[in-house]
Amino acid sequence: MNLFRERGTRRRVTKLLAQIRPDVAAMPIHGGLRLEQELGLDSLAMAALAVRLHEELKVDLMALAERRQQIQTIDDLVKVVEELTNGA
């Protein structure tokens, strides 16, 4: 059992975000930031992020795709990733 799993997931998600959009690394990051409007993740970048999550965190790609509409902010993304990975 990992008491701080949410923190670990958030850190890994933020790191992958910075790989997809390098300018994100220099931005003040908070969970309410909107991926598309504020971080500039267009549709292809979102697909790229999903593939990285699949590779790095073993998130099921189709399951993530099916919940795409629920993911608007960093918090949303962390929550979905945690649920799909069962906190692993």
Next chain:
Amino acid sequence: MSGAGDVIERERPLDPVVKAILMLAGRSPAPPGPGRTGSADEDGFTPEQARAAFHALTVTARSAGSVAPVGAVEEVRAAGLPARVYRPAAAGPAPTVVFFHGGGFVTGDLDTHDNHCRWLCRETGAVVVSVGYRLAPEAPFPAAVHDCLTAIRWAAGEIAGLGGLPERLAVAGDSAGGNLAAVAAQVCRDEGGPPLCAQLLVYPVVDLSAHPYPSRLEYGEGYLLTADTMRWFVSCYRPDERSPLASPLRGTLTGLPPAVVVTMQYDPLRDEGESYAAALAAAGVPVAAHRFGGLVHGSFELPILGPATVEAMRTAFGSFRKLLIPTSELSREPLS
């Protein structure tokens, strides 16, 4: 291998990996409206943004497990153009393939198609020279055509140094790069060479007119490459669509080198690719045409290669290998 009757009709539902990526990508980034040629539109969309998005999907997201190992990779200059040479693991002279990447004449580079070239090198056993030709709108039609011809002539002159077999020089490309490969094959035939032994056209665009092919209408939205994006690419490239240098389907096809033409079931460019295969066959050019079910335009560049895509790459590149390797060598075991 003789005619367009070789098209393999295998209708399948969308491949699950492709389907997931399409669902995640939603629609492609909105390109500028008609009449705009490369400047930002009201939403601020620019060629640089299109290039960054394509790069993110194909390079940043690329799965390490999908990358094909090759013998060696070397950055070179091909008569001043950036180029990358992929050498097979097996020693000894090999055929040479000059490869032109896709991306609508506007996006794409040596990195976006790195894995495509690795697979091509590994599956054919050929030396592959990937060429970074100039892009539109900064360099509109026919700059890319001129660059590709320059690269082919450079490769012909350097073939021994590249490790290539004499007289086994071929061209290949996907999408816009397939257009450039087809155009280059016609120009090389007409302008004294260099002689080419084969051409590989992977989901090529061969008609830059607005002709309403059924596949353009049926798959013009929701399958990664959209009709809007295609129109924007053409507005950036600014071709004379009636010229065979832009629309090779309008060219004279007799006397061209044998071809492998690859199309995907869910691709707006499917029908024009198959029309080109049929026209080549009608002109007496040996053609192997493959349609792969369940896949979309750009499947070979996706960051994860599912089993259907891997099977398609092996089949297509295996078919091309038969054109590259002299008949006497074909009894060797296929490459793994």
